[in-house]
């Protein structure tokens with residue numbers, strides 16, 4: 001049974017639209033951080049540390065050579081007594097006047113007073129001479145950290161350097177907030193997934209954007225998870241009811257046309273509509289809803305640029321909270337030529353970020369991606385009667401650091 005009156009009972013989008021900043025903050029506030037779990041390092045990239053990263057032992061664990069050369073004891077010349085390779089165990093103690101040939105990173109024998117680099121060594125058959133400054137070229141045990149030292153606080157995003165550090169510490173697993181799972185559905189009977197657009201056929205431009213956006217925003221999805229749904233409320237209801245993900249994206253179906261079923265499907269499933277339109281251009285029909293079980297549904301407008309701005313506005317905010325992260329302030333940048341404000345809506349204008357400031361690239365209409373493809377960020381132009389000469393930047397890459405601009 002379809003409840004056809006649900007759409008008519010709604011206030012118009014213009015009445016229910018929230019200011020852009022309010023909508024973004026709300027999307028962040030309504031999400032609940034995921035539960036921490038232990039994952040192997042290979043699965044931890046992009047997750048969030050749930051507990052501080054603590055050194056279980058000193059790094060390095062022993063004094064090591066920082067150069068290929070000779071571990072020596074006392075003043076030279078030294079008699080060569082052996083060779084220490086990268087995988088050699090600890091060599092016997094050095095005595096005054098003795099030297100070992102050694103490679104970078106190998107443990108220096110007890111008693112070593114310095115390492116003499118190859119290029120500073122004067123070699124003869126069994127001896128080596130040169131000027132070895134005491135303590136030079138030895139990486140001391142505990143130089144990087146002592147046992148028990150807190151290296152990173154909880155809340156840090158795990159990136160390749162964190163993974164390398166964890167491995168250096170001898171860890172095999174990390175306790176993290178995992179990447180949120182994101183399911184995605186594109187709707188529209190006119191959509192095709194190969195070949196060109198034409199009368200009655202529109203090439204899907206949103207599906208191909210989703211996996212990369214989701215990954216950069218710290219979620220996980222795969223191309224196989226972007227499913228095309230026929231334009232029917234029942235198909236949408238079934239897909240929403242069974243989607244096993246913390247965030248569900250639905251593109252199209254967000255406005256008030258005969259095939260726009262998102263809001264009525266959400267109502268039928270008892271979802272709470274949290275954002276019902278955002279006062280921004282493009283992207284104003286975007287919506288965010290929450291099921292009782294906590295799953296969030298983000299309605300992306302069908303126009304591709306509007307879908308992109310909606311994901312970067314509400315989707316990224318919700319994902320950050322699911323990952324246990326705050327909503328970072330957006331960097332501010334000057335606009336040399338100024339950008340005209342809209343009287344009631346926040347404008348999101350594709351710009352390139354240059355040394356001179358933000359430069360609009362044009363082609364920022366809601367149905368076109370040409371501007372976004374050439375841009376680094378959206379300039380966030382607040383509503384009002386004026387021309388903005390400085391704007392906040394919403395990065396097109398949601399994984400980019402806050403120093404962008």
Ligand SMILES: Nc1nc2c(c(=O)[nH]1)N[C@H]1C(S)=C(S)[C@@H](COP(=O)(O)OP(=O)(O)OC[C@H]3O[C@@H](n4cnc5c(N)ncnc54)[C@H](O)[C@@H]3O)O[C@H]1N2
Pocket residue numbers: 013186187188190191202203204205206207251252253254255256257260283284285300301302303304306366
């Ligand atoms: N009476 C009203 N009509 C519209 C309103 C409104 O407030 N009142 N808002 C307009 C705005 S703004 C937008 S944005 C769109 C949003 O429409 P829907 O989310 O319902 O999406 P559709 O109607 O399915 O499609 C709109 C447009 O985008 C094309 N499309 C859809 N999906 C894709 C895709 N995956 N890849 C490429 N292009 C796609 C679709 O063919 C349509 O041309 O509504 C306005 N109308």
Ligand code: MOO
Pocket residue numbers: 280281282283284285301303306366367
């Ligand atoms: O605001 Mo629509 O989202 O113009 O494209």
